[in-house]
Amino acid sequence: MKEMLGTIVAAHGRHYLADVDGRMLQCVTRGKKTNVAVGDIVHLKRTSDDQAVIEKIDERKTLLYRSDQYKSKLLAANVTRLFIVVATEPGFTDDLVSRALVACEAAGVEAHLILNKTDVEAQLPRARERVKVYADLGYPVHEVSAKRHPEQTVATLAPLLEGQSSILIGQSGMGKSSLVNLLVPEADAAVREISEALDAGKHTTTFTRLYKLPGGGALIDSPGFQEFGLYHLTEGMLERAFVEFGPHLGGCKFYNCRHLAEPHCSILQAVEDGKIARMRHDLYKQLVHESSQTLY
Numbered sequence: 001m002k003e004m005l006g007t008i009v010a011a012h013g014r015h016y017l018a019d020v021d022g023r024m025l026q027c028v029t030r031g032k033k034t035n036v037a038v039g040d041i042v043h044l045k046r047t048s049d050d051q052a053v054i055e056k057i058d059e060r061k062t063l064l065y066r067s068d069q070y071k072s073k074l075l076a077a078n079v080t081r082l083f084i085v086v087a088t089e090p091g092f093t094d095d096l097v098s099r100a101l102v103a104c105e106a107a108g109v110e111a112h113l114i115l116n117k118t119d120v121e122a123q124l125p126r127a128r129e130r131v132k133v134y135a136d137l138g139y140p141v142h143e144v145s146a147k148r149h150p151e152q153t154v155a156t157l158a159p160l161l162e163g164q165s166s167i168l169i170g171q172s173g174m175g176k177s178s179l180v181n182l183l184v185p186e187a188d189a190a191v192r193e194i195s196e197a198l199d200a201g202k203h204t205t206t207f208t209r210l211y212k213l214p215g216g217g218a219l220i221d222s223p224g225f226q227e228f229g230l231y232h233l234t235e236g237m238l239e240r241a242f243v244e245f246g247p248h249l250g251g252c253k254f255y256n257c258r259h260l261a262e263p264h265c266s267i268l269q270a271v272e273d274g275k276i277a278r279m280r281h282d283l284y285k286q287l288v289h290e291s292s293q294t295l296y
């Protein structure tokens, strides 16, 4: 039988769903491999009318993943843009935002922030102040209100998705589902179709899925997660993933300075001088600590 090309649109355990010219095929890997991610372009061999085996994964342009000291988890492949959804309320954590930004820098993915719920005016000034930290680092911030101004929200975000392969991430309650429903009108139906195909009707809402956009491009919705471990990043990758460290790198007394507590460290000096936010350096220290715990 001849090989087909498909895009992985959902993953659940070792079961995958591939879109082949608009048709959904249930797929499995050969053996016990679980190295397939949503967004992967795969070569398939059909085994029945609606089933296939994944023979090969095409080379990835990008790969986003997170890891703890024991294992890593693929988030999505071939993503070109990542949007971190934050909101005026409930409060968001800078830890998750910065971890996502670091993951993007390491993977070569463009990162944007979406500040949702701008209609909650009492919390707006504070939220703006908090996202300004990231805007000042060069990350675009887009203000929207999915609920109060849905048309405007689509007008702001749709052009940013065109021709891109984007992923939306965010803590629970930020309004990510509301945004997906605005941007992909048929999302609910697609989720139902995917749930059925993957799980024979059982309710599964906690899987990553990819929607093809009418204007070209794809949007990946990932379930909310609490942990965004980056144990797989080396110290060299980490210092480069904090974009504001760049101008100061190379100015330390020791060529192999880890920028933790060394004397005459230009990064620590920049923190002292207020040129690097202490919160960001604290996260850098935390990530260096985590990556030194790696067991594999």
Ligand SMILES: Nc1nc2c(ncn2[C@@H]2O[C@H](COP(=O)(O)OP(=O)(O)OP(=O)(O)O)[C@@H](O)[C@H]2O)c(=O)[nH]1
Binding pocket: 116, 117, 118, 119, 120, 144, 145, 146, 147, 148, 170, 171, 172, 173, 174, 175, 176, 177, 178, 179, 224
């Ligand atoms: N005021 C206001 N509320 C919003 C807005 N967008 C979403 N919400 C509300 O915020 C709550 C969370 O929205 P969801 O879209 O379910 O958020 P989510 O980020 O997908 O959250 P989980 O489903 O918990 O992962 C809901 O009660 C929404 O109605 C907005 O622009 N303004």
Ligand SMILES: [Zn+2]
Binding pocket: 252, 257, 258, 259, 260, 262, 264, 265, 266, 267, 268
């Ligand atoms: Zn240093």
